[in-house]
Amino acid sequence: MKAILVGIWNRDVSRESARESIKELEDLVEAVGGESLGYILQNRSRPDARFYVGAGRAEELRDISRGTGADTIVFDDPLTPSQIRNLEKLTGKTVLDRTDLVIEIFRRRAKSREAKLQVELARLVHELPRLYGRGKVLSRLGGGVGTRGPGEQEAELRRRSIRHRIYRIRRELEEIKRMRRHQRRRREEEGVVRVAIVGYTNAGKSTLLKALTGRETFTANMPFATLDTKTSARPVGGGLRLLFTDTVGFIRKLPPELIESFKATLEEVTTADILLHVVDVSDDRWLDLIHTVKDILRELSAADKPVIYVLNKVDRIVSSEEEIDHLPHLAFVEGRGVIVSARRRWGLENLLEELRKLAEEDVLGASVGRAST
Numbered sequence: 001m002k003a004i005l006v007g008i009w010n011r012d013v014s015r016e017s018a019r020e021s022i023k024e025l026e027d028l029v030e031a032v033g034g035e036s037l038g039y040i041l042q043n044r045s046r047p048d049a050r051f052y053v054g055a056g057r058a059e060e061l062r063d064i065s066r067g068t069g070a071d072t073i074v075f076d077d078p079l080t081p082s083q084i085r086n087l088e089k090l091t092g093k094t095v096l097d098r099t100d101l102v103i104e105i106f107r108r109r110a111k112s113r114e115a116k117l118q119v120e121l122a123r124l125v126h127e128l129p130r131l132y133g134r135g136k137v138l139s140r141l142g143g144g145v146g147t148r149g150p151g152e153q154e155a156e157l158r159r160r161s162i163r164h165r166i167y168r169i170r171r172e173l174e175e176i177k178r179m180r181r182h183q184r185r186r187r188e189e190e191g192v193v194r195v196a197i198v199g200y201t202n203a204g205k206s207t208l209l210k211a212l213t214g215r216e217t218f219t220a221n222m223p224f225a226t227l228d229t230k231t232s233a234r235p236v237g238g239g240l241r242l243l244f245t246d247t248v249g250f251i252r253k254l255p256p257e258l259i260e261s262f263k264a265t266l267e268e269v270t271t272a273d274i275l276l277h278v279v280d281v282s283d284d285r286w287l288d289l290i291h292t293v294k295d296i297l298r299e300l301s302a303a304d305k306p307v308i309y310v311l312n313k314v315d316r317i318v319s320s321e322e323e324i325d326h327l328p329h330l331a332f333v334e335g336r337g338v339i340v341s342a343r344r345r346w347g348l349e350n351l352l353e354e355l356r357k358l359a360e361e362d363v364l365g366a367s368v369g370r371a372s373t
């Protein structure tokens, strides 16, 4: 895939943040084995209904993609089915949006049955609306205007089989959710405090899990290395046992289809007692990314949980663990926070100390309070 990328900026989305978003889109293109040839940013208050960018810009896109030998045009926001059709017709190239890429990456990374089902569900839900309208185009070739030609019948059959498959996947995922709930209840009875590791993709969540518990998981410098949740326990003294769960990373403009589909996995987040919000402080955008993650947590109704900010990858900023104490970063986050390097194992004792305090005060304290009322 050789791709031209397209985004818009306006009063709500600054040019700079649109540019950053495009940079991230470049990473997503690379993650599916593609190459980005360049990008176009247009200043528009809102997307054009027909082409997302203006008609003039759309023609320019056609010329640029021909001139550069691009075979694909990727838009940074979700496109409507008719925008895709119009753009593909005008440019003669494959037209994708950010959601297509994210779903494709998820598809490639999914290992467990659960993850595979969740990705398939997201893909079908994403595709279904695109199948509407296509039939109409085809039927104009088959029958007269207004009649249902063979194209429309074919499209209707395809839609029906997709809807049926969606129904069956949802049912199977419900079953998986029930099993997970059952497991969780057992752990609760054992008096375990459940800690979910959340954060932007590539922040170092899996590396932190490994540093804390020794649990080996796949880590890599790429978006969405982890799709399957991994859970691992660690005693931290005082009879307290913490159960850590690594989760799928968040990203800007995370497609709602994926949030919806990954509810079973993300339930580990929504039912956790404590969240560790891992942040890559070596990334210039780290404060912005904290907000993105918080927004998604809010969507999951998990924004009110006790949280510790784990400002990670500090080994890229300072050269020894002692220097951590002189860094100003903690002043920028509200509430509890620690600075660590999961890779070098710096600051882990501090983190465990914070966890112990929070578990004893907030979680166990609260449940004793609840039990006595």
Ligand SMILES: Nc1nc2c(ncn2[C@@H]2O[C@H](COP(=O)(O)OP(=O)(O)OP(=O)(O)O)[C@@H](O)[C@H]2O)c(=O)[nH]1
Pocket: 199, 200, 201, 202, 203, 204, 205, 206, 207, 208, 218, 219, 220, 221, 222, 223, 224, 225, 226, 227, 247, 248, 249, 250, 312, 313, 314, 315, 316, 340, 341, 342, 343, 344
């Ligand atoms: N320098 C440095 N690199 C780190 C640190 N922690 C993680 N990394 C690197 O950052 C990259 C991403 O780490 P992961 O642990 O896979 O990140 P993740 O948050 O689990 O990512 P996803 O599962 O893709 O969402 C890997 O290349 C890690 O080796 C750290 O403390 N310092």
Ligand SMILES: [Mg+2]
Pocket: 205, 206, 207, 218, 219, 225, 226, 246, 247
């Ligand atoms: Mg991971």
